[in-house]
Amino acid sequence: MESEDDDWELCYDDGFVYKRKRRRLNPPEPVNSSEPDSEKLRKERKKRTLLKLKSKYEKEILQWENLSNTLRSLQISSSPQLQQQQQQQHQTLSLPSTSSSTQSNLLDDLLSQVEAQEGIIHDIFNLCDVAEAMCFKQEQLFKQSLFDLPIWSTPHELMQALCYDD
Template sequence: MTTMAAYRVFAEGETEICDDDGMIYKRKKRLRTSAPSSPLSVTAEENNDKERRVRRKTTLGHILKKRRFEIEQWERFSSVMEDLELSAKQNTRDTVVVSVQESSFAENTDVAIPIIDDAVRQVLAYEATVDKILSMCDLVDRRCDAREEAFIHSLSALPIWETEPRDLLTSLSKC
């Protein structure tokens, strides 16, 4: 079997013994130099590299877009929680101011009424805060459920589940 290689002929009279599938013969000695790699294989490798880079770039772009969306959601969640904290602090400040004003006037009036009003305001503020927190927790639960469902769907969509279990076991035992 000869390949398409470049040969350099040695000096006159130098020979080499060749074995070609059991046929032994003498021929003039030649130096084999490796043929340059074909330009087709180089371009194929370059094309594969380019395709791999393009796939990687698009995949990273999708992941980046997904993560940006998640970050925006968490920032909104954080701002809502900060608003809740501020409103809770504002409600407690208002109740303190009201209780101080009412305590100065409470000398002549019934003492229990301002205390009860203050307690009712605090309970209403806490109730509003708890309702907002519960709604945020429901939102997070729905998001987690959707993510879990997507993960389960991606696992169940694998081609390995399309075969019969016996076929799968036989193919694994052949390996």
């Protein structure tokens, strides 16, 4: 018969020392295929909880990816406009005296650039509103999870929750 110390081994991983069960080439035979009902229920509950958590995180990741893609597309669409603006500003500085028609064309170009920038700023504000709404919803869900704790119910229900761990 093996001693208790033979079942455990010390591991050293980059300065972190911990104890783990010794790995064996031949795993021990299962003692009983029938687990106690409480153990099965606990495993099922744990599995359901983990699946819910996984789906929640997947939804949140999708939302953040959508926001990221939208912002990236805004950056891509605004970069040619910014380059065009810089070129036109450089041209206006290099031409000290121009005719009135050229000046009016230049003014029209500058106004259209400002309008394009206004649209970009509006889109970014919309993205910020969406991100803020997501954060607010997450905060509300967190608050609700705290309010749903059994400690806020009657003492009898609290004792049931602590004893039975549904």
